[in-house]
Amino acid sequence: MADAHAMAGSPPELQHHFVDLAAQKEASALGMWIFLVTEVLFFGGMFTAYVVYRAAYTRAFEGASNLLDLRLGAFNTAVLILSSLTMALAVWAAAHGKKTLIILYLALTILLGSTFLGVKVVEYQQKFAHHEVPGPHFVIPEGLPRQAEMFFSLYFCMTGLHALHMIIGIGLLAWLIGKARRDAFSVRYNTPVEMVGLYWHFVDIVWIFLFPLLYLLGRHTL
Amino acid sequence: MALTALTLWAAFQHLGVWNTPVALAIAITKAALVALVFMDLKDSPRLTMFVAGASLLWLAFLVVITLSDYLTRPWLPIYAR
Numbered sequence: 001m002a003d004a005h006a007m008a009g010s011p012p013e014l015q016h017h018f019v020d021l022a023a024q025k026e027a028s029a030l031g032m033w034i035f036l037v038t039e040v041l042f043f044g045g046m047f048t049a050y051v052v053y054r055a056a057y058t059r060a061f062e063g064a065s066n067l068l069d070l071r072l073g074a075f076n077t078a079v080l081i082l083s084s085l086t087m088a089l090a091v092w093a094a095a096h097g098k099k100t101l102i103i104l105y106l107a108l109t110i111l112l113g114s115t116f117l118g119v120k121v122v123e124y125q126q127k128f129a130h131h132e133v134p135g136p137h138f139v140i141p142e143g144l145p146r147q148a149e150m151f152f153s154l155y156f157c158m159t160g161l162h163a164l165h166m167i168i169g170i171g172l173l174a175w176l177i178g179k180a181r182r183d184a185f186s187v188r189y190n191t192p193v194e195m196v197g198l199y200w201h202f203v204d205i206v207w208i209f210l211f212p213l214l215y216l217l218g219r220h221t222l
Numbered sequence: 223m224a225l226t227a228l229t230l231w232a233a234f235q236h237l238g239v240w241n242t243p244v245a246l247a248i249a250i251t252k253a254a255l256v257a258l259v260f261m262d263l264k265d266s267p268r269l270t271m272f273v274a275g276a277s278l279l280w281l282a283f284l285v286v287i288t289l290s291d292y293l294t295r296p297w298l299p300i301y302a303r
Contacts, residue, residue, distance in 0.1 A: 037277035044281045088260045201260045205253045212245035
């Protein structure tokens with residue numbers, strides 16, 4: 001039985017401990033989802049810290065939130081959702097064995113992801129210029145309680161961790177393009193594209209929550 | 223995309239205490255759409271759905287139990303700020 005796969009006809013991508021490629025793929029997907037659960041809790045810790053401090057210092061948080069650039073944040077939200085779409089299209093292309101399309105959609109996803117990070121760089125730069133980065137050079141914004149600094153600490157931790165995930169994601173996408181160019185994917189085997197897809201969509205979901213919580217929470221007080 | 227526009231509009235409305243719940247409801251809808259359609263959760267095996275659901279359960283534990291501490295501290299006279 002153990003040597004069943006060594007027999008002719010067994011696909012080269014199949015690891016010997018799986019019955020067939022379908023079982024192997026299901027195991028990969030399950031493993032990826034379990035990893036994403038740990039990621040949910042990783043970000044969840046920060047979201048919880050955010051909720052606790054926001055409940056305690058509502059006014060400082062609302063005021064500081066209004067200092068973020070809403071247009072850049074909204075633009076980035078659109079860019080990231082679009083990149084999720086191109087990622088989904090790349091997964092679709094991989095499932096149908098369309099090599100050129102896989103590479104095209106992955107490249108588009110990298111482009112959109114880099115756009116997001118580029119905008120983030122501009123935003124961070126503005127924060128440094130306005131002395132809104134927590135630390136010795138932080139200046140408490142006019143008319144706000146000093147806990148505004150707490151908001152910006154959380155802002156940088158949460159968006160920074162998110163940006164780190166984006167950078168890792170872009171690295172994974174580049175790796176996928178390399179594999180796709182070497183004809184590693186086919187209709188039969190395309191699990192890596194799908195798994196990176198799951199990761200990319202997860203990072204998108206994190207931003208879907210970060211955007212309203214960081215950028216929008218105080219707008220109704222304006 | 224439409225939901226992003228909606229959440230932007232909603233953020234500027236004066237809804238009293240309802241601003242945050244509305245923003246969160248829209249975000250949860252968007253996240254659910256991404257998970258179900260893009261991440262293909264709707265056609266996944268039961269076990270995968272179960273694992274994805276477990277993340278929500280543990281996240282709820284994390285938030286609810288933490289808040290049950292912080293939000294009730296002022297109730298005690300010795301901790302009252």
